[in-house]
Amino acid sequence: MTTSATTDRPATPTDAGHVDVLIVGAGVSGIGVAHHLREAFPDRSFAILEAQDARGGTWWTHQFPGARSDSDLFTYGYRHKPWRGPSIAAGGAILEYLDEVIQEDDLADKIHYRHRVTAADFSSAEHRWTVDVVREDTGEELRYTTDFLWMCSGYYKHDEPYTPEWPGMDRFRGPIVHPQSWPKDLDYAGKKVVVIGSGATAATVVPNTAKTAAHVTMVQRSPSYWFAAPTVHELAATLEPLDLPAEWTHEILRRQYIQQLDWLATTGKDDPDQLHEFLIEGIRPLLPEGTDIEKHFTPTYRPWQQRIAFVPDGDMFERMREGKVSIVTDTIEEFTERGVRLGSGEELEADVIVTATGFRLSAFADVPFRVDEEAVDFRTKVTWRGLMISDVPNMAYAFGYFRHSWTLRVDLVADVVERIMRHMDESGLHTVTPKLRPTDADMPLRPWSDLDNFNPGYVQRSQDRMFGQGDREPWLHMHEHDVDRVELPKADIEDGLTYS
Structure with a gap:
């Protein structure tokens, strides 16, 4: 994943306003973290930007015959909301479940469909992100500002599937x-x-x-x-x-x-x-x-x-x-x-x-990021516990499991981000940035995924485009759920994180 290219700013984008938290993606991840925000910070403002025509992410994209979960819904469903149907469910039933969450948490007016993010810039002086958006239906260019950016856009290009080229x-x-x-x-x-x-x-x-x-x-x-x-x-x-x-x-x-x-x-x-x-x-x-x-x-x-x-x-x-x-x-x-x-x-x-030949990976929706006017090349960065990126302030991302249900990890990630936000509130802090410690200066940069552990084609094809990981905590990810459910709740939110 390379998002180091610069993007020309529109001359006069429409000011879309400021929110405390801006969520990108209205799939299971975005809707899930929005629930956590509603519950933990009821007075905090937020908005959800979704490039597609409706909610659901993968369940809106995939409408082929019989589209269904290949994970059980008791773990794919959210921790806070009981699943009442059969263990394996069709895409339509999952969308209905998400609709219930949207209604129960009063999220409908927070989701802005057909809003595609085109650029994200962080200013250390202002302690905030400026996020440019284009409306897919009208072409209108908008500009949001936010204190905290939460990327919940999934891991593949929804509008560009992977199909090999065969002769003829x-x-x-x-x-x-x-x-x-x-x-x-x-x-x-x-x-x-x-x-x-x-x-x-x-x-x-x-x-x-x-x-x-x-x-x-x-x-x-x-x-x-x-x-x-x-x-x-x-x-x-x-x-x-x-x-x-x-x-x-x-x-x-x-x-x-x-x-x-x-x-x-x-x-x-x-x-x-x-x-x-x-x-x-x-x-x-x-x-x-x-x-x-x-x-x-x-x-x-x-x-x-x-x-x-x-x-x-x-x-x-x-x-x-x-x-x-x-x-x-x-x-x-x-x-x-x-x-x-x-x-x-x-x-x-x-x-x-x-x-049925797979995906093209696209973490962070291929959005060009800049920090203090400098383009971010994620290929040179490492993950902090699989939920933040080194040298990128006030940005978290929701990435689930490949073997277990995706949503199990979304809940765990939201818990950690909630602890970070509370710490910042209580201490009067404005920014949080993962930074390598002095002891990490010579740490080897390892690939995003260890192919000896997990090696499907879509992972192999993306290795040279993704952020990396280190060889020690907190710069590792791709743990199994039996490790994460123990380690993430007790993760030291000052180890590898710099606050200001």
């Missing part, structure tokens, strides 16, 4: 679509569909399009790990007749899922062979007889080195047993008029091709 793509006679920009009028009923990719998105697109398509073929360069999770946890079914308060059920299931995710993450690191066997044997009885498990379902990486594709109630495998879905493990040589030609020479015919 212009020759294919049918539509080529990416799930991130799915056309509402796409007709695939009774047609042959080829889906390229085998990650979490493909695990949703494939079984759902197969309901009406003539046939769906999933083409994967290499296999992924899969897990057939029940839509309704068996513990939830046990608790239902007890008529417990929703808060109790939420907390019990939340703890149960956290325990399961901790086991997966720990076992994947400490005993990958055991987890490999657990995952493979879990899907073996669900696959059609004669399936080549070694070829199609045995990855080259260890379990949890990439996300596991969760399959609610095994719907993917059910479609395979019905003969509606098939899997091909091969490379793509080129697109043809009728489909795709594989490395083996085989041609797969298709009426529609879906490129």
